[in-house]
Amino acid sequence: MKYAIVTGGARGLGLGIVRALLDEAVVDEVAVIDLKLVAPPADLAGRVHGFAGDVTSEAAIHAAVEAIAAQLGPHPTVLCNNAGGGEANWFESGTRQEWDGVEIWRRYVDLNLNSVYLVSKEVVPRMRAGGAICNTSSIAGLLATPILAAYAAAKAGVISYTRTLALQLGPQDIRVNAVAPGLIYTKIWEELGAALGGGKDRARMAFEAAVRAMVPLGREQTPDDIGRTVAWLCSDKAINVTGQVIAIDGGIMLGKLPLARGE
Ligand SMILES: NC(=O)c1ccc[n+]([C@@H]2O[C@H](COP(=O)([O-])OP(=O)(O)OC[C@H]3O[C@@H](n4cnc5c(N)ncnc54)[C@H](O)[C@@H]3O)[C@@H](O)[C@H]2O)c1
Numbered sequence: 540m541k542y543a544i545v546t547g548g549a550r551g552l553g554l555g556i557v558r559a560l561l562d563e564a565v566v567d568e569v570a571v572i573d574l575k576l577v578a579p580p581a582d583l584a585g586r587v588h589g590f591a592g593d594v595t596s597e598a599a600i601h602a603a604v605e606a607i608a609a610q611l612g613p614h615p616t617v618l619c620n621n622a623g624g625g626e627a628n629w630f631e632s633g634t635r636q637e638w639d640g641v642e643i644w645r646r647y648v649d650l651n652l653n654s655v656y657l658v659s660k661e662v663v664p665r666m667r668a669g670g671a672i673c674n675t676s677s678i679a680g681l682l683a684t685p686i687l688a689a690y691a692a693a694k695a696g697v698i699s700y701t702r703t704l705a706l707q708l709g710p711q712d713i714r715v716n717a718v719a720p721g722l723i724y725t726k727i728w729e730e731l732g733a734a735l736g737g738g739k740d741r742a743r744m745a746f747e748a749a750v751r752a753m754v755p756l757g758r759e760q761t762p763d764d765i766g767r768t769v770a771w772l773c774s775d776k777a778i779n780v781t782g783q784v785i786a787i788d789g790g791i792m793l794g795k796l797p798l799a800r801g802e
């Protein structure tokens with residue numbers, strides 16, 4: 540029986556990853572590590588197992604991974620380090636374009652970067668040849684933005700660490716890649732959109748304005764888009780792909796210049 544560990548797999552992009560790993564038969568079962576567990580959707584019940592854990596806590600991750608190994612077996616095949624983001628008050632701080640408090644900076648780095656190291660350190664020694672890891676970075680880790688400084692720095696760190704880990708684990712035939720999602724309307728965007736657009740009721744409008752301004756394909760991305768790419772990267776179809784970052788962003792990373800032909 541092959542299984543994956545997906546952090547932050549209870550909702551949002553993580554749930555998209557869980558669903559795609561199962562739909563594409565990359566693994567048979569999934570262990571979700573999440574701070575706030577919820578029952579999986581009915582069609583996934585029985586194949587998804589929840590384990591409470593905070594990815595910023597070494598002790599909590601050790602306990603969760605031990606419990607997973609006891610229930611699902613000693614050797615996970617896939618690890619998706621997906622948990623990340625921020626809290627509403629951290630986003631508000633960033634959008635003021637002042638210096639963030641160092642505590643907020645530390646918490647962004649803890650949640651988005653240190654967690655990837657902590658969970659990998661616990662899981663990798665249990666993986667065998669043929670295993671695959673996929674880390675969730677962000678377009679914020681590739682493009683500069685005057686807001687989200689700490690989040691962007693942490694997500695850039697995830698890309699660097701992905702490449703290092705790919706080199707370190709190559710000789711063991713364990714592949715390590717990352718995805719850089721673009722704009723997906725999840726809880727993160729409810730909170731960032733509220734901070735940008737002046738309140739919760741306007742969060743969706745702020746998000747749609749960002750999609751119009753940034754995305755060459757003109758549409759938002761979805762958890763399903765991210766899940767299918769992660770599933771491919773973790774499958775044997777990508778057997779010679781390692782150390783890569785794939786942006787799933789409708790073309791944002793093309794970095795268009797603001798020049799347009801007049802009509
Ligand atoms: N939504 C986007 O537009 C977007 C874009 C680029 C990157 N991302 C990244 O995608 C990942 C998932 O984001 P999302 O949009 O699905 O967010 P989300 O808030 O909907 O889901 C995050 C999940 O992670 C869990 N989580 C949060 N902190 C945790 C912790 N300390 N320990 C364990 N679990 C924890 C939450 O409970 C939740 O289930 C994040 O790493 C985020 O930075 C999101």
